[in-house]
Amino acid sequence: ELASGALVGLNAGYFDTSTFEAIGLLTVDYGLQSLPSRNRASIGFGLQGPVMTRVQAQIDVRVNGRLHRRSTPENGGGIHLHSRAGLSVTTSRQGALVVQDGRVTANRIGPVRVPADGFVLTYPSDDRDLALVEPGDRISIDVDFQPPAFRSVRYAVEAGPLLIENGLPAFAPELESFARGQRILDAYTQQSAIGIRPDGTVLFLVADAMRAHDLVPLFLSLGASEAMRLDSGSSATLYADGRVLNRSGERRIVSAIVFVPSTRADSPHSD
Numbered sequence: 001e002l003a004s005g006a007l008v009g010l011n012a013g014y015f016d017t018s019t020f021e022a023i024g025l026l027t028v029d030y031g032l033q034s035l036p037s038r039n040r041a042s043i044g045f046g047l048q049g050p051v052m053t054r055v056q057a058q059i060d061v062r063v064n065g066r067l068h069r070r071s072t073p074e075n076g077g078g079i080h081l082h083s084r085a086g087l088s089v090t091t092s093r094q095g096a097l098v099v100q101d102g103r104v105t106a107n108r109i110g111p112v113r114v115p116a117d118g119f120v121l122t123y124p125s126d127d128r129d130l131a132l133v134e135p136g137d138r139i140s141i142d143v144d145f146q147p148p149a150f151r152s153v154r155y156a157v158e159a160g161p162l163l164i165e166n167g168l169p170a171f172a173p174e175l176e177s178f179a180r181g182q183r184i185l186d187a188y189t190q191q192s193a194i195g196i197r198p199d200g201t202v203l204f205l206v207a208d209a210m211r212a213h214d215l216v217p218l219f220l221s222l223g224a225s226e227a228m229r230l231d232s233g234s235s236a237t238l239y240a241d242g243r244v245l246n247r248s249g250e251r252r253i254v255s256a257i258v259f260v261p262s263t264r265a266d267s268p269h270s271d
Contacts, residue, residue, distance in 0.1 A: 010237070012253075012256050012257045022254050029154060032081065039177070041053065042156055044154075045155045058070065088112070092109055093125055095123045107131070110122065121141065159230040183233075188210060189233055193205045193207075197225060237251070
């Protein structure tokens with residue numbers, strides 16, 4: 001369904017299987033839908049072509065035009081952005097700022113629903129600064145990406161771990177807060193991954209039974225200068241030539257990277 005009309009499509013980022021909400025960076029048509037997390041590998045597509053690396057972000061929350069809260073890559077901060085309208089988010093352990101048309105409509109312990117034309121900013125319930133924000137206050141979020149290349153991409157999605165960077169092996173799951181010993185990472189299972197050759201060619205890959213670190217020599221043999229793992233296991237799905245190539249059934253997912261026919265220079269994009 002996500003790949004309808006595409007030349008090729010591949011499942012992309014991680015998601016919460018109970019709420020079907022994206023986990024980590026997700027940007028669609030320049031609109032930030034989910035904030036980066038855990039210094040994880042991301043791929044972005046823009047006018048300068050694809051870019052891939054581990055991504056962090058400094059997040060500034062401004063209330064009535066003044067800096068109210070800063071969350072840096074170093075301190076985390078527990079701040080999360082939710083923009084999928086109608087989604088029920090947070091628990092009794094989190095606070096939630098409900099924002100519509102640039103103004104706070106509610107600030108309370110969750111759960112709450114994401115409004116149309118707005119978003120919900122969740123934060124730790126013991127964060128007194130954000131807990132004191134009042135309904136009616138104007139609020140904005142500024143996100144400063146590192147590396148800077150991700151500030152201007154039109155589409156981006158986070159997954160990981162990173163496999164190859166600058167033509168060299170870069171598999172270090174601990175740098176991206178992945179736990180070793182889990183089936184999805186260290187056992188033989190279905191894998192989805194994406195790579196980039198130096199000339200900008202994008203490589204889509206699925207494997208029925210492979211360990212994540214075994215993707216590194218495979219992508220090197222394919223001439224990739226950058227590569228990263230995508231959400232894998234039962235989500236691993238490759239679509240091309242009008243059909244799914246690696247499975248007979250479908251699973252509901254949240255994001256996919258698809259390439260659609262177009263005469264525009266910026267045609268590659270993710271949904």
